[in-house]
Amino acid sequence: MMAEIGSLQRFAHPKELMAFVGVVPSEHSTGERVRRGSITKTGNGHVRRVLVEASWAYRHPPRRSYALRRRETQQSDQVKAIAWRAQLRLCGRFQRLVARGKVKQQVVTAVARELVAFIWEIDRAVAVAA
8 A cells, every 4th residue: 555655744634645545525515505425536546445455354353363463563562552543443433333224335435534544643653753
């Protein structure tokens, strides 16, 4: 994903990155009427597809498998804390939206949008540490 997008430092806020990837809702508004539609699908389709595919993993309960614990040994404690917070929040969000009766594809897209924000936050944490 990072190879496709490049440096995330050019995005001042995670909403800018979400819009760049195309996982924000389109809007058709006039006057006081606000109508939101499907996602904009601007930007890199490959990145958007990878995010959506990754979001399907959040349908399972949050946990740290042996392989994940082994992979994260070289990461800083701050990055591990952000990643665990992301896993808890995104798994919970997936379950809550499904319980409300939302279509699973829409749930996955909503989770992908939030995943972008956590990726942006981790990039900021790594940049500050470096």
